[in-house]
Amino acid sequence: DGGITQSPKYLFRKEGQNVTLSCEQNLNHDAMYWYRQDPGQGLRLIYYSQIVNDFQKGDIAEGYSVSREKKESFPLTVTSAQKNPTAFYLCASSGQGLETQYFGPGTRLLVL
Amino acid sequence: DAKTTQPPSMDCAEGRAANLPCNHSTISGNEYVYWYRQIHSQGPQYIIHGLKNNETNEMASLIITEDRKSSTLILPHATLRDTAVYYCIVRVAELTGGGNKLTFGTGTQLKVEL
Numbered sequence: 001d002g003g004i005t006q007s008p009k010y011l012f013r014k015e016g017q018n019v020t021l022s023c024e025q026n027l028n029h030d031a032m033y034w035y036r037q038d039p040g041q042g043l044r045l046i047y048y049s050q051i052v053n054d055f056q057k058g059d060i061a062e063g064y065s066v067s068r069e070k071k072e073s074f075p076l077t078v079t080s081a082q083k084n085p086t087a088f089y090l091c092a093s094s095g096q097g098l099e100t101q102y103f104g105p106g107t108r109l110l111v112l
Numbered sequence: 113d114a115k116t117t118q119p120p121s122m123d124c125a126e127g128r129a130a131n132l133p134c135n136h137s138t139i140s141g142n143e144y145v146y147w148y149r150q151i152h153s154q155g156p157q158y159i160i161h162g163l164k165n166n167e168t169n170e171m172a173s174l175i176i177t178e179d180r181k182s183s184t185l186i187l188p189h190a191t192l193r194d195t196a197v198y199y200c201i202v203r204v205a206e207l208t209g210g211g212n213k214l215t216f217g218t219g220t221q222l223k224v225e226l
Contacts, residue, residue, distance in 0.1 A: 004155075031212055042199065042216030043156070050212075058213065090155050094212055100146075101214060103155030 023091030134200030
C-alpha cells in the first residue's frame with residue numbers, strides 16, 4: 001500500500017539525549033514536512049523539504065535538525081537543545097507545488 | 113494565511129448530517145479553503161478543498177458562500193467513526209517563503225452519538 005510510515009509510535013528520551021524520528025513515504029512525493037502538536041493545540045511546522053538535499057526551517061525549528069538524502073526519507077532529530085520536546089510529531093508529504101499534504105500516523109515523544 | 117474561526121465543539125446524532133461551519137472573513141481571492149480531520153492520537157486526514165465553487169467527494173461536501181467569507185463542511189450521514197477534530201484551513205494558492213505550509217488552528221471537536 002502507498003503511504004507514509006513513521007516509527008516508532010512511542011519514543012522515550014532521557015534528559016540531554018538526542019533522538020531521531022523516522023519518516024518514510026512511498027508516494028513518490030517531492031515535498032516532505034515535520035509538524036509538532038501539543039495537547040489541545042493545532043500543528044506547528046518544524047522543517048520542510050521541497051526536494052532532495054534541500055530543506056528549510058519552519059516556524060519552530062530551534063532544537064531540531066533534519067536531513068533529506070533520499071526522496072523517500074526525511075528523518076527528524078530532536079536535539080538536547082530542544083528544552084520542551086514532549087509532543088506528538090507528525091510527518092507529511094505532498095507532490096510538487098501546492099498539492100495536498102498527506103500525513104503519517106505520528107510519533108509520540110516523551111521525556112523521562 | 114487568513115485566520116479561521118470555528119466553534120470549539122459540536123454534537124451530532126448518528127445517521128444525521130453534520131454541518132461544520134468555518135468563518136474566514138479576511139480570505140483573499142487567491143486562497144483555498146481546506147478541511148482536514150484528526151481522530152484522537154492519529155495523523156490528520158485530508159477531507160476536501162475548494163476555491164470558489166462547492167465541492168463534493170466520497171467523504172463530504174464543501175459549501176463556500178458567494179462572498180467566500182465562510183464555508184460549511186457537510187458529512188451527509190455521520191457515523192460514530194466520524195468523531196474527530198475537524199480543521200478548517202485557508203491557504204494561499206502560490207508557493208511562498210513558507211513553502212506549502214498548512215496553518216492549523218484548534219478546530220472543532222465533533223462528537224457523533226447514538
